[in-house]
Amino acid sequence: MSVKTIVERALEQGRGMLRLAPNWVPRSFCVPGRRIKLHPDDYYAMGGERGGIDERWFASTTPADNGPLTSPNEGLSFIVFEDGAKTQRVLLREAIEELQGAIVGNRIWKKHQRWPMYSKFFDNQGALPHHIHHRDKHAKLTGQLGKPEAYYFPPQVNNHGGDYPYTFFGLNPGVTKDQVRQALRDAAEGRDNAITSLAPAYRLDVGTGWDVPPGVLHAPGSLCTYEPQKASDVFAMYENITHNQVVPKELLWKDTPKGKQGDVGWLLSVIDWDLNVDPDFVQNRFMRPQPVYPAKEMAKQGFTENWICYKSDAFSAKELTVHPGATVTIKDNAAYGFIMMQGHGTMGVWDIETPTMIRYGQLTQDEFFVTEQAAKEGLTITNPSRTDPIVMLKHFGPNNPDLKIG
Numbered sequence: 001m002s003v004k005t006i007v008e009r010a011l012e013q014g015r016g017m018l019r020l021a022p023n024w025v026p027r028s029f030c031v032p033g034r035r036i037k038l039h040p041d042d043y044y045a046m047g048g049e050r051g052g053i054d055e056r057w058f059a060s061t062t063p064a065d066n067g068p069l070t071s072p073n074e075g076l077s078f079i080v081f082e083d084g085a086k087t088q089r090v091l092l093r094e095a096i097e098e099l100q101g102a103i104v105g106n107r108i109w110k111k112h113q114r115w116p117m118y119s120k121f122f123d124n125q126g127a128l129p130h131h132i133h134h135r136d137k138h139a140k141l142t143g144q145l146g147k148p149e150a151y152y153f154p155p156q157v158n159n160h161g162g163d164y165p166y167t168f169f170g171l172n173p174g175v176t177k178d179q180v181r182q183a184l185r186d187a188a189e190g191r192d193n194a195i196t197s198l199a200p201a202y203r204l205d206v207g208t209g210w211d212v213p214p215g216v217l218h219a220p221g222s223l224c225t226y227e228p229q230k231a232s233d234v235f236a237m238y239e240n241i242t243h244n245q246v247v248p249k250e251l252l253w254k255d256t257p258k259g260k261q262g263d264v265g266w267l268l269s270v271i272d273w274d275l276n277v278d279p280d281f282v283q284n285r286f287m288r289p290q291p292v293y294p295a296k297e298m299a300k301q302g303f304t305e306n307w308i309c310y311k312s313d314a315f316s317a318k319e320l321t322v323h324p325g326a327t328v329t330i331k332d333n334a335a336y337g338f339i340m341m342q343g344h345g346t347m348g349v350w351d352i353e354t355p356t357m358i359r360y361g362q363l364t365q366d367e368f369f370v371t372e373q374a375a376k377e378g379l380t381i382t383n384p385s386r387t388d389p390i391v392m393l394k395h396f397g398p399n400n401p402d403l404k405i406g
């Protein structure tokens with residue numbers, strides 16, 4: 001059976017909702033925070049040399065860039081189609097290449113010819129090194145796209161805060177380029193560069209988030225993070241020792257063009273200086289949830305929906321809560337993926353549920369992709385519980401026509 005036929009049958013079966021398989025990604029430089037519901041025995045299921053699994057990627061058509069040991073299709077989401085006793089899987093990327101606007105909508109397909117974002121859980125026991133994602137003008141020199149991203153800290157996966165629930169963002173106002181150049185030179189030469197001495201740290205609050213444009217230095221803290229982002233895995237690590245853990249030197253030069261390897265001036269040029277030393281960084285980058293509709297109107301209908309990521313034109317995200325015992329029909333004007341955070345019930349023709357624990361390789365019913373047509377027609381969600389809300393996080397592509405705040 002061809003990819004196109006399988007996907008067409010999956011779309012017909014799900015009436016515009018595609019079921020996705022869990023998509024686990026390890027990072028060799030991270031220690032798992034163990035909050036993403038993977039079985040305790042499975043956090044190193046991909047092998048100790050690969051590092052622990054501390055990420056789960058959602059609605060991804062972007063391969064993970066984890067060096068020479070990266071496994072085939074790592075980071076790519078699979079559609080699951082069950083036909084009787086037979087289960088078939090097709091890459092979401094291949095499905096979109098075949099059916100184009102029938103999945104992502106003609107608006108996105110005509111401009112991007114792909115699904116141009118993904119989201120993830122980032123779940124690390126400690127903080128990451130101060131690092132950067134390149135802007136388009138730098139990323140294109142290695143055949144990639146720049147990467148804006150955003151953070152939201154869901155309460156359902158933050159039963160503990162990890163070792164360091166504070167994030168360094170940018171640089172202190174008044175820091176000079178010479179100071180940063182010296183820190184980068186120290187990293188290149190193997191000395192502890194202590195670059196976070198030049199940066200402010202912010203305590204992370206569950207139920208809030210941050211917007212992180214490309215070119216902004218950041219050292220994400222140890223809350224489990226829902227992270228919508230542009231479809232790219234471009235980055236470079238500008239801090240070389242973090243909490244007594246040495247960062248491999250090759251990650252300082254990751255995604256540097258061959259002709260610029262060893263050039264500290266190049267590393268400095270990747271930094272968007274104005275954004276990093278912005279004295280109004282908190283006002284411009286911090287995000288509290290914002291209601292999609294008037295709160296009283298939503299309460300009468302049995303649901304609550306908030307924008308949680310809304311400052312980037314590359315993606316956006318909502319948190320939808322369906323109250324116990326309620327049945328609601330939710331409409332959106334754009335395709336989206338979603339991940340269940342709490343509760344169980346039905347959505348369209350599907351049973352949806354939030355697993356407590358997942359074995360590596362196990363299928364679930366907590367992640368789906370909704371086509372633009374199905375989103376516009378509306379999906380009816382029923383919560384049969386008398387006590388437990390349904391909560392899901394929804395990730396959208398660029399220039400969401402429903403997004404009216406910024």
